[in-house]
Amino acid sequence: MKKIIKLTINGESVEAAVEPNRTLLQFLREDLGLTGTKHGCGLGDCGACTVIMEGRAVNSCLILAIQAHGKEIITIEGLAEGGRLHPIQQAFVDKGAIQCGFCTPGMILSAKALLDRNPKPTEMEIRTAISGNLCRCTGYQKIVEAIESASETIGSEEVS
Amino acid sequence: MNEYSVLNSRLPRIDAPLKATGLAKYADDLKFPGMLYATILQSPVAHARILNIDTSRAKKLKGVKAVITSKETGLIKYGVSPARYDETLFAHDKVRYVGDEIAAVAAVDQATALEALSLIKVDYQELPAVFDMFEAMKEGAPQIHDDYPGNLNAEVHQEFGDTEAALAECDLVINHTFLNKRQDAAFLEPHSCVAIYDLDGRLTLHTSTQVPHYVMRTVAMVLQIPVGNVRVVKPYVGGGFGPKCEATPLELSCAFLSRFTGKPVKMTYSREQVFLHSRARHQFFAEMSLGVRKDGTMVALKNKAILDGGAYTSFGIATVYYAGSLLGGPYKLKSMKYDGYRAYTNKPACGAQRGHGGVAHRAAFEQLIDRTAGELGIDPIELRLKNIMTAGDMTVNELDMSSLGMKECIEAVKEHSGWQNKKGKLRRGKGIGMACGFFVSGAGYPIYRSDTYHSTVVIKLSEDGGTAIVQTGSAEIGQGSDTTMAMIAAETLGISIDNVKVVSGDTDLSVDLGAYSSRQTLMTGHATREAAEQIRGILKRYLAQEMGCTEESICFSNGIVKFDGQPGNYDKLRSHYIKEHRGWTDQPSGEYLTFKEVARMTYLKDGTLVGTGKYKPPRLGGSYKGAAVGTSPAYGCSAQVVEVDVDLQTGEITIENMTDAHDCGLAINKTSVEGQMQGSLSMGLGECLFEEVKFDSRGRIVNPSLGEYRIPTALDMPNVKSIIVESHEPNGPYGAKEVGEGAIMPTIPAILNAIYDATGVRMNELPVTSERLFLALKKQEIA
Ligand code: FES
Ligand code: FES
Numbered sequence: 001m002k003k004i005i006k007l008t009i010n011g012e013s014v015e016a017a018v019e020p021n022r023t024l025l026q027f028l029r030e031d032l033g034l035t036g037t038k039h040g041c042g043l044g045d046c047g048a049c050t051v052i053m054e055g056r057a058v059n060s061c062l063i064l065a066i067q068a069h070g071k072e073i074i075t076i077e078g079l080a081e082g083g084r085l086h087p088i089q090q091a092f093v094d095k096g097a098i099q100c101g102f103c104t105p106g107m108i109l110s111a112k113a114l115l116d117r118n119p120k121p122t123e124m125e126i127r128t129a130i131s132g133n134l135c136r137c138t139g140y141q142k143i144v145e146a147i148e149s150a151s152e153t154i155g156s157e158e159v160s
Numbered sequence: 161m162n163e164y165s166v167l168n169s170r171l172p173r174i175d176a177p178l179k180a181t182g183l184a185k186y187a188d189d190l191k192f193p194g195m196l197y198a199t200i201l202q203s204p205v206a207h208a209r210i211l212n213i214d215t216s217r218a219k220k221l222k223g224v225k226a227v228i229t230s231k232e233t234g235l236i237k238y239g240v241s242p243a244r245y246d247e248t249l250f251a252h253d254k255v256r257y258v259g260d261e262i263a264a265v266a267a268v269d270q271a272t273a274l275e276a277l278s279l280i281k282v283d284y285q286e287l288p289a290v291f292d293m294f295e296a297m298k299e300g301a302p303q304i305h306d307d308y309p310g311n312l313n314a315e316v317h318q319e320f321g322d323t324e325a326a327l328a329e330c331d332l333v334i335n336h337t338f339l340n341k342r343q344d345a346a347f348l349e350p351h352s353c354v355a356i357y358d359l360d361g362r363l364t365l366h367t368s369t370q371v372p373h374y375v376m377r378t379v380a381m382v383l384q385i386p387v388g389n390v391r392v393v394k395p396y397v398g399g400g401f402g403p404k405c406e407a408t409p410l411e412l413s414c415a416f417l418s419r420f421t422g423k424p425v426k427m428t429y430s431r432e433q434v435f436l437h438s439r440a441r442h443q444f445f446a447e448m449s450l451g452v453r454k455d456g457t458m459v460a461l462k463n464k465a466i467l468d469g470g471a472y473t474s475f476g477i478a479t480v481y482y483a484g485s486l487l488g489g490p491y492k493l494k495s496m497k498y499d500g501y502r503a504y505t506n507k508p509a510c511g512a513q514r515g516h517g518g519v520a521h522r523a524a525f526e527q528l529i530d531r532t533a534g535e536l537g538i539d540p541i542e543l544r545l546k547n548i549m550t551a552g553d554m555t556v557n558e559l560d561m562s563s564l565g566m567k568e569c570i571e572a573v574k575e576h577s578g579w580q581n582k583k584g585k586l587r588r589g590k591g592i593g594m595a596c597g598f599f600v601s602g603a604g605y606p607i608y609r610s611d612t613y614h615s616t617v618v619i620k621l622s623e624d625g626g627t628a629i630v631q632t633g634s635a636e637i638g639q640g641s642d643t644t645m646a647m648i649a650a651e652t653l654g655i656s657i658d659n660v661k662v663v664s665g666d667t668d669l670s671v672d673l674g675a676y677s678s679r680q681t682l683m684t685g686h687a688t689r690e691a692a693e694q695i696r697g698i699l700k701r702y703l704a705q706e707m708g709c710t711e712e713s714i715c716f717s718n719g720i721v722k723f724d725g726q727p728g729n730y731d732k733l734r735s736h737y738i739k740e741h742r743g744w745t746d747q748p749s750g751e752y753l754t755f756k757e758v759a760r761m762t763y764l765k766d767g768t769l770v771g772t773g774k775y776k777p778p779r780l781g782g783s784y785k786g787a788a789v790g791t792s793p794a795y796g797c798s799a800q801v802v803e804v805d806v807d808l809q810t811g812e813i814t815i816e817n818m819t820d821a822h823d824c825g826l827a828i829n830k831t832s833v834e835g836q837m838q839g840s841l842s843m844g845l846g847e848c849l850f851e852e853v854k855f856d857s858r859g860r861i862v863n864p865s866l867g868e869y870r871i872p873t874a875l876d877m878p879n880v881k882s883i884i885v886e887s888h889e890p891n892g893p894y895g896a897k898e899v900g901e902g903a904i905m906p907t908i909p910a911i912l913n914a915i916y917d918a919t920g921v922r923m924n925e926l927p928v929t930s931e932r933l934f935l936a937l938k939k940q941e942i943a
Contacts, residue, residue: 035189036182038398040348041431045867048348076182089180093172096831099839100638101179102348102398108180127874134866136346136399137638139838140874142831 005069009034010078018065025049027065028075036076036105040134047133050106051075057113059132076105079112087157088112091150092143099137107133111147119155123148165718166651167894170831173643174662175396175636184396187352187368192424195354196225196266198417199273199427200409201280202436203255203262206506206859207289207302210253210262210282218265218279223272226420227280229263233416236382240374240406240511242608244314244473246305249382249412255284256304256471257506258859259436264413266425289506291859293443293468296503304471304504311504313469314477316786318484320556321495326460330451334531337448338524340908340926341852342468343441344434345513346871349398351437352428355414363418364391367411370400370635371674374607376667378407379415394665397637401843402512403439404637405676406474410437435853435864439511442479442502443468444520450528456538458491458547465500465521467510474511476502478607478789482517485790487525488555490566490598490797491547496556506859512676514843515599515904526595526909527924530916539583540594540913541574551887558782562794563897565823565887566596569799572821572883577801583917589808590816591918594801597905601825601889601898602679604780604791613774614679616670617687619649619695621769625759628653628695630662633672634684639900640832641680645688647828648893652692654716655755678898681828682794683775685893690773698769699755702762706733720752727752737761777891793891796902798822800841802910806918811934813915815845819881820906825889825897834882836899841880844907846872850927 002017009032018027025042028034028051040048042061049060052074079086085093088111098104107130114121114129121129126147127140135143178184215227230252237245251260263280267273288302295301296311304311327333353367363385369375372392380387397404410427417425429437447464465483469476484498515522533540545567553561573594574580582592606612618631630649636642642662650657663669672684700711703721713724722728730753737757738747748754763769780791803817820837827833850870854862863869888895908926916922921936 029189033191034182035185038186038349039188039428040350040398041866043431043865043867045431045865046348080181085177085180089177092180093176096170096173096835098173098176098179099640099835100348100399101175101184101396102186102638104179105182131873131875134346134348134871134873136348136401136843136871137839138835139840139842139872139880140877141838141879142835144874144879 003066005066007068007070008072010074020064020066022065023061024063024065024068025060028060034075034077038102038105040102047106047110048103050109050133052109052113055113055116057110074109076109079108087153088115088150091146091153095142095146095149097138097143097146103133103135107135107143111150115151115154120151164651166647166657167828168826169829171647171657171829173640173832174646174657175642186349186396186398187354187366188428190354190366190395192354192356195424195426196268196421197270197273198264198266198414198425199277200261200413201263201277203251203258203260205255205284205286206258207287208255208284209287210251210255211285212283213262214281215263218276221272221276221279223268224265224276225423226266226417227263227276228416228420238378238382238407239473240475240607241477244477247472249409257508259508260471261409264417266417266421289859291505291507291855293466293503293505296505297501304506308504313473313502313504314480316480316484316498316500318557318784318786319497323460323462323495323497326495327449327451327462330459331454332532332535333449333451334528334535335449336524336528336531336924338446338520338527338924340444340520340523342443342510343513343847343851344438344853344869345401345403345440346866346869347399347401350429350431350434351404351408351410353411353414354424354426355418356424357415357418361385362389363415364393365411365415366393366395368397368404369394370404370637370676371406372633372635372665372667373671373673375407375411379411382412383415383419392667394635397635400637400675401514402516402676405512406439408437431866432864435861436508438470438508439474441513441519442510444483446521446524448524448528450532452532456536456543456546458493460495461487461493463487463498463521467502468505469502470505470507470509472509474509476510479512479517481786481789483521485557486518487521488557488559489561490549490564490596491544492549492553493556507855514840515901516677518599519904519908522597522905523908523912526906527912530593530913541570541579544596545570557790558787559790559795562891563825563887563889564795564797565885566797568885569797569821569823570596572885573799573801573819576881576883577817577819579801589806589918591806591914591916592801592803593910593913593917594799595906595909595913596797596799597902598795598797599898599902599905600677600790600792601682601794601796601892602792603677604777604793605788606673613671613776615672615684615687615775617684617691617773618670619691619771621695621759621763623763625756625763626659628655628660630660630688631669632664632684633667633670634680635665635675637675639675639836640829641675641684643832644681644828645684648685648688649692652689653696653755655719659719678900681896681898682892685896686775687773689893691771694771694773695769699758699762702765703758716755719755721755721758722752733757733761740764794825794889794897796822796824796898798903798906800906800910802914804911804914804918806915806933808919808937811930811937813849813928813930813933815878815911818878820903821883821885822899822903823885823887824899825887825892826895827884827886828896830884833884833899837882837903838880840903841907842872842877844904845877845911848908848911848926848928850929852927
């Protein structure tokens, strides 16, 4: 039996009827067409499906849509504002942190969750924060550099 | 100073904003009206006769639109190389591994399709199976293919010079063995495709592939429709690394299901199915002898390979050749002998993976060099430099090193790693090691025998003259080929990259063999350059006529036109242009005539402006059997130094530093080159330290998930010092050559040599888990 859920996604409230066994990932991708959230394993191993729920980076493949009832969710589609890339996105572009791009949405959201609570992370804190996001292409170095650079940009934007 | 305005820079990739915002579409993101969902039934047993397949209950399930088996699809054999077509889409008489495909279902949704699978009843008569390559080649082993007695899928025997005689005359001969493990490519995006078969009998396949061209040909062959009726469109692809280099049962099934149902049909592999499909790195057993003179001169190399191929050939013929041919360099040898055998086993088929065929034997060889250096008391770097090839050298097996910055790479890593102060001076438990390697910049020959061009490219100018549209069948799979082509086109046309658009990965646009053997920068790059030159030529001819000057005096760069370095007298042209475009908002101004003006005026005279380019390598290689494999118009090379810290109590290894230098010819995009280098190192590190696809006693994969099959995380990878060495490659576009695969060659042996330096233990079996190293350390203690 379907259940009605209400939640906020990228600042907009959404109401939908979902099967109780539907994952948040399926709900986002298939029901809402938010395909920026990626499906890499469905088992919580890869982090490609990372979204931010209530300020924390979570694997949306491990969460049921009904568990997201009443919650606030940010997906990759919710980051760019007014046609401008979010500073983390911009840093990923500038630093060459993107190759195939399949891990990118999840990486960026893990980075955002980190920088939101820890604006000046150490390299080790960055590496730990993205250790649940696998990337097979980059060797992580340029991703770490991008997050470091985004942390500086965000810091200086806030000061000015 | 940089002589280029676009190339050799650090421009951001043109696809990065789309990917950063989640708007880039991958195959599984596509949706079409009326689309059905498909799944494949795969064998639960490793080796069995199929007695009966009953699909009647599945067909009756509500929501099921089609169920297909070999009865519906026929038994057309396919594979990678025509010499070894040994697969049919669905098994009919036998299944040969856990995962062998038997049937496929299309239904209104995924859940129904899965339920239908469970209703298909297959009666198996189990047969004895064999999972080990050595066992498979023994007499009396279960036979997997009737046509290949002894489970011998392929064998190669090559000899250059008289190796035995040469070894007999050497002052020192060291023997070495090495065993790697079957790897998974573990790209993040599982295979996925949507097939749309329309009423005109035309098929469009949107698929996650590295090789739209080969997929098009295979699908046409298996469906028995004209090649021209198949269009393969590659959306963005979430990594390939080799296994996405051939047509898959997923693509073929969707094509058939769409034909039978008249609807778009989508299928996406689960992560477990990605492991079952495999086609990734083989397991190799290497047996090698290297003979040298007292002074360290290398003389002869004897090399034997045994490969565990799994149940089908896939790329295996090329793989078994590469394991021999890629040892011909970068050291001068007088003679070389190679014997390679690829065995069938009842496991998923292995294929090509980054550094195709070369990685394991390179690891063995570079360890052997390290041992030889130790025995002779020569520094391993000095020993390598003593024997190193330079540009213009030809290997014993006739590979032409038209450019080779190998020496420069070695010197760079020596300097940047602080080798001098570390080698032989570190405390026990700390170690430093180095290794080298090289790889092709594109296979010299296509997979099927043909005089086809390897790449063609079409560049079209937009009617306003403001945009050059590069149209190519080449495959952007994450390596950055779209950006590379945009940069080459922009440089050649003399415009900004912002004025170039790339449409790629579509077989309707041009011929391109795809993203494998690190070929696109060189081959598609050549074709792109030629197409752009053609357009430039058309524009120059027009201008010369209009301005009454010579074509040679005209130069396009940064979007403007100069005549003998001067603005020239173009008033007539500009006023004509402005009159023609009265009321337009983007009228030209400024001191120089612009590319856009010229392009627009030329269009008004000649119609749509199109340039085409093409490339195929010249005839390469010797005339011996198998001489084609390993040939390439150019070779990239690299050297690496790795420093490790080994916990002598537990065997735990920490990779502390990696210094990597790669010669990629001219680095078209330096950031992308570093990205390829760093990615290669992380894949090599994973294979060396923990990656292994494991099987149980019945041939089932024990760790078919990214959690259990561990790949490096951000915590496993150190920061790498990446040094780009630029030689000039005469056969490359603007002097460019490969980086995507050569960079993985030295990683494993550099780590292994460092572990030896730290512990005195020579690890010749992968992966070097802490457990394996711990046991080896214990053994050393006792001895
Ligand atoms: S898809 Fe959710 S962790 Fe891999
Ligand atoms: S960019 Fe390909 S997986 Fe990270």
